[in-house]
Amino acid sequence: MKKLSKAILSIQPSAEFVLRGTSYSDIEWHSDNPPTEQEVMDALVALDALEYQDKRAAEYPSVVDQLDLLYHGGYDTWKQSIKAIKDKYPKGQTMSTLVTTVLIEATKEQQQQIEEIKAESKN
Numbered sequence: 001m002k003k004l005s006k007a008i009l010s011i012q013p014s015a016e017f018v019l020r021g022t023s024y025s026d027i028e029w030h031s032d033n034p035p036t037e038q039e040v041m042d043a044l045v046a047l048d049a050l051e052y053q054d055k056r057a058a059e060y061p062s063v064v065d066q067l068d069l070l071y072h073g074g075y076d077t078w079k080q081s082i083k084a085i086k087d088k089y090p091k092g093q094t095m096s097t098l099v100t101t102v103l104i105e106a107t108k109e110q111q112q113q114i115e116e117i118k119a120e121s122k123n
Contacts, residue, residue, distance in 0.1 A: 007043035011035045052089040
């Protein structure tokens, strides 16, 4: 629910609403011109695409610890510690990306099946 609220507020920071569940239909709007379901879904996808940033930020050592690592371990040691976190949370590896890819492939397969049915019906 927190993610849905964040998506709504990213579109309309002054939006007034009550979220009574986990989907768009569970939103009780208290403001004029609420965002459409598609706008909210698009915002959720955009937030998912940036989720790696939050995960990385939570795991990076503090600036003080990073400077200490640079001083005592050198640049290569510091770089390895940061790279390990970047590798753990790569860009673009989100559930939304995966779901979108699966849906695109399913749509292509359905389109191919439609074309085959059309071709068969012409014969």
